[in-house]
Amino acid sequence: MFEFQIHHTEGLARAGTLTLPHGLVETPAFMPVGTHGVVRGLSPGDVRRTGAQIVLANTYHLHLRPGELVIQNMGGLHRFTTWQAPMLTDSGGFQVFSLEGLRSIGEEGVTFQSHIDGTTRMLSPERATEIQWQLGADVAMAFDHVVPGQSSCEAAVDGMERTLRWLDRCKTVHDRLADEQPARQTLWPIIQGGIHDELRGRSLGATLEQGPWTGIAIGGLSVGEAKPVMHRILEHLAPRLPPEVPHYLMGVGFPADLLEGISRGVDLFDCVAATRNGRHGTAWLPSGRINVKSAAMKGSLDPLDPSCDCETCTTYPRGYLRHLFAVEDILGLRLISIHNIRFLVRLGEQARAHILNGTFERWSREWLSYHYAGGD
Amino acid sequence: MFEFQIHHTEGLARAGTLTLPHGLVETPAFMPVGTHGVVRGLSPGDVRRTGAQIVLANTYHLHLRPGELVIQNMGGLHRFTTWQAPMLTDSGGFQVFSLEGLRSIGEEGVTFQSHIDGTTRMLSPERATEIQWQLGADVAMAFDHVVPGQSSCEAAVDGMERTLRWLDRCKTVHDRLADEQPARQTLWPIIQGGIHDELRGRSLGATLEQGPWTGIAIGGLSVGEAKPVMHRILEHLAPRLPPEVPHYLMGVGFPADLLEGISRGVDLFDCVAATRNGRHGTAWLPSGRINVKSAAMKGSLDPLDPSCDCETCTTYPRGYLRHLFAVEDILGLRLISIHNIRFLVRLGEQARAHILNGTFERWSREWLSYHYAGGD
Numbered sequence: 001m002f003e004f005q006i007h008h009t010e011g012l013a014r015a016g017t018l019t020l021p022h023g024l025v026e027t028p029a030f031m032p033v034g035t036h037g038v039v040r041g042l043s044p045g046d047v048r049r050t051g052a053q054i055v056l057a058n059t060y061h062l063h064l065r066p067g068e069l070v071i072q073n074m075g076g077l078h079r080f081t082t083w084q085a086p087m088l089t090d091s092g093g094f095q096v097f098s099l100e101g102l103r104s105i106g107e108e109g110v111t112f113q114s115h116i117d118g119t120t121r122m123l124s125p126e127r128a129t130e131i132q133w134q135l136g137a138d139v140a141m142a143f144d145h146v147v148p149g150q151s152s153c154e155a156a157v158d159g160m161e162r163t164l165r166w167l168d169r170c171k172t173v174h175d176r177l178a179d180e181q182p183a184r185q186t187l188w189p190i191i192q193g194g195i196h197d198e199l200r201g202r203s204l205g206a207t208l209e210q211g212p213w214t215g216i217a218i219g220g221l222s223v224g225e226a227k228p229v230m231h232r233i234l235e236h237l238a239p240r241l242p243p244e245v246p247h248y249l250m251g252v253g254f255p256a257d258l259l260e261g262i263s264r265g266v267d268l269f270d271c272v273a274a275t276r277n278g279r280h281g282t283a284w285l286p287s288g289r290i291n292v293k294s295a296a297m298k299g300s301l302d303p304l305d306p307s308c309d310c311e312t313c314t315t316y317p318r319g320y321l322r323h324l325f326a327v328e329d330i331l332g333l334r335l336i337s338i339h340n341i342r343f344l345v346r347l348g349e350q351a352r353a354h355i356l357n358g359t360f361e362r363w364s365r366e367w368l369s370y371h372y373a374g375g376d
Numbered sequence: 377m378f379e380f381q382i383h384h385t386e387g388l389a390r391a392g393t394l395t396l397p398h399g400l401v402e403t404p405a406f407m408p409v410g411t412h413g414v415v416r417g418l419s420p421g422d423v424r425r426t427g428a429q430i431v432l433a434n435t436y437h438l439h440l441r442p443g444e445l446v447i448q449n450m451g452g453l454h455r456f457t458t459w460q461a462p463m464l465t466d467s468g469g470f471q472v473f474s475l476e477g478l479r480s481i482g483e484e485g486v487t488f489q490s491h492i493d494g495t496t497r498m499l500s501p502e503r504a505t506e507i508q509w510q511l512g513a514d515v516a517m518a519f520d521h522v523v524p525g526q527s528s529c530e531a532a533v534d535g536m537e538r539t540l541r542w543l544d545r546c547k548t549v550h551d552r553l554a555d556e557q558p559a560r561q562t563l564w565p566i567i568q569g570g571i572h573d574e575l576r577g578r579s580l581g582a583t584l585e586q587g588p589w590t591g592i593a594i595g596g597l598s599v600g601e602a603k604p605v606m607h608r609i610l611e612h613l614a615p616r617l618p619p620e621v622p623h624y625l626m627g628v629g630f631p632a633d634l635l636e637g638i639s640r641g642v643d644l645f646d647c648v649a650a651t652r653n654g655r656h657g658t659a660w661l662p663s664g665r666i667n668v669k670s671a672a673m674k675g676s677l678d679p680l681d682p683s684c685d686c687e688t689c690t691t692y693p694r695g696y697l698r699h700l701f702a703v704e705d706i707l708g709l710r711l712i713s714i715h716n717i718r719f720l721v722r723l724g725e726q727a728r729a730h731i732l733n734g735t736f737e738r739w740s741r742e743w744l745s746y747h748y749a750g751g752d
Contacts, residue, residue, distance in 0.1 A: 036703040327412040
């Protein structure tokens with residue numbers, strides 16, 4: 001359980017298979033975000049048909065509604081949501097640190113006000129780990145201290161060092177819980193350190209000392225820093241990451257990010273952009289982006305993306321998709337979200353095939369230059 | 377084409393099969409309403425999986441957005457929406473007569489202001505018939521003059537007589553259009569006459585004189601009058617309706633209405649309640665109604681309706697359905713709408729089986745008394 005097998009590499013890019021309690025994940029892979037235990041507007045069947053093999057759910061949101069105890073009493077996230085494949089929960093850290101003005105941070109944890117009912121709550125390394133165990137996803141994430149992308153070096157040091165101290169506390173709780181059911185859930189640590197290579201290196205080194213781990217995540221990127229900075233950090237970390245476990249780049253997942261990340265040794269991605277863009281009618285195409293609401297779509301019998309094999313592109317004409325947004329029918333949001341998720345999942349599948357084939361670098365370079373030319 | 381075969385009757389209840397250009401409709405049957413060419417929030421695949429064999433679309437709404445010309449140029453409603461089974465369009469009459477204060481009625485037709493952009497528009501028997509031909513549904517409805525349920529006898533006479541004069545104009549246009557493509561679309565007349573038996577009888581008699589027709593609709597019911605009044609009108613009309621064509625009771629379709637209508641000779645129903653209730657979290661059960669948002673649903677692993685075979689009831693626990701409404705995810709609306717539509721479609725299927733079996737009356741009586749006891 002929690003094994004990761006690498007089949008082939010090309011440069012830093014890797015094609016692998018991750019074995020989790022609820023199934024396999026072929027990497028590189030994009031994970032759709034199921035904020036409230038549902039990928040917005042999509043049924044588990046819709047998500048399965050995009051080819052996604054693992055879904056992320058947010059501990060912060062599920063803690064507030066319906067509460068981890070409700071889910072635990074129903075038999076865990078899988079029975080609650082009916083999603084039968086692997087799941088990963090974040091720790092809630094990212095959400096509570098985003099509650100600017102509604103939270104106070106201490107060494108013990110983060111005290112915050114629920115954005116739903118204003119009640120005062122507390123998340124700590126211990127609570128975040130216990131809640132995730134109760135939720136029962138295949139992979140739990142350590143409770144980390146995220147700092148904004150343009151933070152001072154001091155703030156980055158502070159967040160990074162606290163993340164390490166908290167990791168120790170998460171691990172203690174997780175090890176105790178996993179002692180009786182070792183095949184239920186694994187815990188992955190998160191590398192912090194802002195945009196500072198040296199801090200990132202220290203974070204990684206100290207994290208590995210607390211190991212071994214079955215996977216390792218890179219957090220605190222795509223939080224305001226420039227893309228080249230993110231790429232530099234990834235390049236700094238890549239040769240230092242343990243090659244035998246999956247590398248998960250948290251919260252990152254525009255189409256180009258996937259290929260840029262894969263070429264820098266990343267195996268797993270998640271991002272809400274696929275569904276958020278879908279809700280606004282913005283669809284990704286190999287040539288860039290398109291807005292389904294644009295006048296040019298009216299009356300068109302063309303598929304949204306002729307090169308795509310998703311339910312939306314193989315079924316509906318552009319003119320109907322545009323109409324759904326014009327009359328504000330929720331089917332429109334769903335169909336574009338399905339396309340966008342399939343677009344990212346398929347990009348992972350294509351990258352994997354090219355890595356196995358030794359053609360990733362050339363394909364990726366061509367794909368990116370075509371895509372960037374389209375303005376995304 | 378447009379044939380209706382009756383396989384068995386029991387009392388006034390009939391089990392039949394209607395043959396339309398895009399397929400068969402086994403009756404009695406509930407038709408989900410696809411207001412804008414989409415059953416709200418549902419994909420054509422969702423609707424197909426409810427077992428629905430025919431969908432209604434609204435001419436008024438499609439005329440405004442995207443416009444009949446756009447749909448015609450795309451190849452008609454079926455290519456536009458990708459729904460491949462039979463469709464029926466209403467004439468727009470019901471909608472424009474509902475635009476109180478925004479429309480003026482004359483012998484020529486109804487001038488009204490679009491509720492979308494305020495532009496002045498005109499629907500007449502000729503335009504409504506032409507537009508429906510352009511939309512290309514299997515069945516078009518005559519443009520009728522609907523009066524409210526509590527209208528005076530004078531108003532009812534006025535609406536009924538105008539409907540007859542307009543029927544003649546609809547038929548003239550339809551016959552001309554159908555002359556070249558007789559198997560494309562049929563036109564059904566609508567019986568008016570308010571809550572007055574004598575007027576209803578006159579409306580029917582004069583309508584039949586303008587025939588023959590391939591189907592006949594009863595309009596202007598369930599518009600504010602009491603249920604027993606509707607039942608009395610149906611009982612008055614039933615022995616007078618031509619038995620060889622389907623009888624369509626327009627805009628009626630709560631669960632009990634289906635069985636009450638079927639026992640009074642009705643073959644087809646449509647109603648927005650299934651999807652409207654679904655959007656508010658109200659689900660129909662054999663025992664009455666239930667609101668998915670209620671506290672009792674929290675944490676429940678039970679199916680919504682254990683006796684139902686729909687996607688929602690065979691897949692999701694009540695606790696998850698409640699959660700979807702709590703977090704306002706649109707998947708909730710979709711899943712309850714799917715259940716409600718399947719509930720009505722299945723009620724039609726069950727009624728049909730019982731009619732074929734000669735057990736309809738007893739089954740219907742028992743079903744209704746159980747259902748009414750539940751408070752719906």
